[in-house]
Amino acid sequence: MLLVLILAVSSVFTTTSPVAAADDFFYVSANGSDSNAGTKDAPFATIDKALTSVVSTSTIVLLNDITLNQKLSISVTGKVTIRSEDGNLFSILRGENNKDTLMR
Numbered sequence: 001m002l003l004v005l006i007l008a009v010s011s012v013f014t015t016t017s018p019v020a021a022a023d024d025f026f027y028v029s030a031n032g033s034d035s036n037a038g039t040k041d042a043p044f045a046t047i048d049k050a051l052t053s054v055v056s057t058s059t060i061v062l063l064n065d066i067t068l069n070q071k072l073s074i075s076v077t078g079k080v081t082i083r084s085e086d087g088n089l090f091s092i093l094r095g096e097n098n099k100d101t102l103m104r
Helices: 047-053
Strands: 003-006 025-028 057-062 066-068 079-084 091-094
Touching: 025 047, 047 057
Parallel strands: 025 057, 057 079, 066 091
Antiparallel strands: 003 091
C-alpha cells in the first residue's frame, strides 16, 4: 500500500507560471531522467536530483505523481518550493520499500 504525502502547495496559489525552465525552475517527472537538464521538456526523474541542482531560490515543479523509494535529504540554503505543474495537484508517494521517515 502506498502512503501518500500530498503537497498542499498547488499551482492555484501561484501568481506566475513558468513557460520554459529557467535557472531557478527545475522539473521532475516519473518519466524523466536524472541525466536530463531538468527543463520542462527534459525533466529530472527524482526530486533528489532537482534538490542538488537548486540555486539560492528555486522552484521544483512536479509534472506528475512522484514515488520516493529512498529517504529524501534536504540540505539547501535559500528558499526552495516544491509544487505541481500549473492546473494540477500531484503527490509525493512513499514507495513500498520506503517505510521509514520520508524526509529529513
